[in-house]
Amino acid sequence: MTASAPRHGTRGRALPLLLVAAAHDVRLEWLSELDDPRFSYRLVHSGHDTLRDLYRYQPDLLVLGLGVRDPGPWEVLRRVREMTEDLRVMVATRSFDTAEAVRALESGADDVLWLGMPDGLSNALIMARLRRATPVSPSEQLLEDGCLRLDLASREVTMGCQYVPLTALEFDLLHAFARNPGQVLTPEQLLHRAWRGRPGEDGDAHKVKYAVLRLRREIEGATGEKAPIETVRGVGYRYVLPGSHQA
Template sequence: MQASPGGTRGRALPLLLVAAAPDAPLDWLDELEDPRFSYHLAHSGHDTLRDLYRYRPDLLVLGLHVQDPGPWEVLRRVRDMSEDLRVMVAARRFNEADALRALDSGADDVLWRDMPEGLAKALIMARLRRATPVSPPDQLLEDGCLRIDLATREVTMGCQYVPLTPLEFDLLHFLARNAGQVLSPEQLLHHAWRGRPEGDAGKVKHAVLRLRRSIERATGAKAPIETVRGVGYRYVPPASHLA
């Protein structure tokens, strides 16, 4: 079975990225044909990490038999990249040690090959519900320079496409939705991390730095995100930023 096409540009359906080694097929992949979401299949750890940037999926199903690099290194890099992306680890058979290691390493769920029929897909659907596209009146945020499309999770600034990780996207969206307002690290943790503020607020500093770098690489201009020392961060619309 071929995976559904999964491009980033113009995507409206939630996208599932499945990482499965070619010699370790997962039987329930046959259940993934569904009009409510699309999926893309990667066969190696390298391809998985590449496709996380290319497609910005809403959910990752990571097979424990992927190589180059292996699943634990992929999971570590995924969590370095984003604490928000939902990750489900998939194995040929249930193994308690692997399941505990996966959950301790940042996975949200564990799937295995001989699960009861339909259960794997039901769990996937439960995780994807939060990624259902929003209604058209609420899907765009624009200020004359910045354009954020929530349905496709695309960002453009000054007509330049800005590729962002899922966390960077949510961080920019929350800042831009409260343009001009100084937001504390605690507020950003609660909203951009979607209520999963694990650890201290120091992580926000590094996330904002990565967001700025992503914007500046794409646009060649200074990112319109200001640091208010001792208080937090604010997004200043570019026109005001340049004034």
């Protein structure tokens, strides 16, 4: 098995993307569980390539083998968590070791996988981490309001006929707003609706402020128009349909 290119673009892709970092001598039959029509994956073999592809492809999940080198897994994990708290990270090891698992979780990993897990369990854990990035039923996959078009199946956003490139978190944040037009959402509500299932959902409302700022910048950069997300001082934020007026 060789490193495979993603089947879709780096953003707005139809399938969630896993970045898998595994040493060259890893038992590749373990990776056969990743051949799943519900997601795509890219395989790399070094810490350097892992960090490079995090920037290049912005995956929805990182599976980090503890056998990778140049740099090693602990340095990769440290640098990943310096870059983002939002990326889901699972570490993979040859055999389960309690001390190693605790170190990984305390360093920012979300789950531990190991060779010899019961059949199907590693795949089920991966799907549990990706559940918010997988397609929904056709009847629920499209949200349109005359300005915004948000497709949950392809995870693509257009606004005013302009494609808006968003990260997975930004997409989920906009989805939370668009499902509740005109309603003021508090930072705590947004943490629950957009961060659910992500590391760090710990009531830290400051992360909401900066995520909304990034979302606004992406919308305004793509459309050249002011983002339809208002700040309600001391309360939270709301999505305002173009042409509507909020008192």
